[in-house]
Amino acid sequence: MAGDEPGPTAKNWVERTDGSHEDYGHICEVAIDKDDVFVIQTPGCGGFGAA
Helix, strand or coil, X not given: CECCCCCCCCEEEEECCCCCXXXXXXXXXXXXXXXXXXXXXXXXCCCECCC
């Protein structure tokens, strides 16, 4: 929590059933199959104050 560092950014990706991994930006439109997984990794918070 302390350390005055920025938090990580958000990431979105699709994990396909064939093992492939496709990264997407914050706005996207993508077709997925029944067993594909769309992953949304929300951003974290940054620290405050001196390390």
